[in-house]
Amino acid sequence: MPAAKSGVESEERLIPVIRAALAGKMIVAGFNGREIAASLRVTPAAVTQYLNRSRGGNAKSAANIEQFIEPLAEKVIKRARSGLGPVETVELLETAHQVMVMNAGRGIVQHTSEEPERNASLRLLRERLQLELSAAEKYLELANKTNDDHTKLLLRMIASDSLRHGDIVSQVISWLESDSRKSIELPGKEILEGMLALEDSAKEVSLRESIKVDHPVARLLLESIDMDEAKHGKMVAKMLTLNKANRNKGERSADGRVR
Helix, strand or coil: CCCCCCCHHHHHHHHHHHHHHHHHHHHHCCCCHHHHHHHHCCCHHHHHHHHCCCCCCCCCCCCCCHHHHHHHHHHHHHHHHHCCCCCCHHHHHHHHHHHHHHHHHHHHHHCCCCCHHHHHHHHHHHHHHHHHHHHHHHHHHHHHHCCCHHHHHHHHHHHHHHHHHHHHHHHHHHHHHCCCCCCCCCCCHHHHHHHHHHHHHHHCCCHHHHCCCCCHHHHHHHHHHHHHHHHHHHHHHHHHHHHHHHHHHHHECCCCCEC
16 A cells, blocks of 8 residues: 655645644634734634634544644744744645654554565564654654753654654655656756755854854754754765766667667
8 A cells, every 4th residue: 555645735735724723822822813813824814713613623634733733833932922923834834744744654554565575674664664653753742841942952853853764664665565666856967966065065064063052952953963964965975876877877778888
């Protein structure tokens, strides 16, 4: 059974559910309808519909959404109190994507393949998927109980990483269970070289070594950025290698000679 699709169209269908949950959090925090409308980029009438659940109140879509709403709600409330602007659509989509990864992943874990030759790999992948989803839930739970903003951010970052790992594993499971084999699609050589140059520039300065901050968890967060930049550089470099291999393969004629 292929993994459930989690494209933008599907994620957009969850946005009203997320806005409804955010409106509920904001009303409890003491905001009025107009303030909530401004923060969510909707009309006051829409806020009323969100609060009375005539809009965005799909119980099935809202399953397991609370743990993902809390981080975004805290961010939106802080912005509203500081006058820093409304929630961005990309943030709503990211939260929707996390919800969909969790729900789709749970469905995949419960499914058993009927293809013996792939069972071993699929079993290992499902076990890993279960671990990643469980870790994400636990880290989110810990983050939502933590008062220190830096520690909260670190825990939520790890939860986000676990969800991303789960998404990757889900896609690999879907690929293994699918009969179709699509060709590799990569960005062009010039684009990849430009991205690699950006990553190399970012790696030139270590944030952990260059920025002086006393908070130990803040230093860990800066170190995580340095680690990500190093990882990104390696991934882009490997995509460049794949790009070159694909070009060389495409240049070969049917009789094996290079044109």
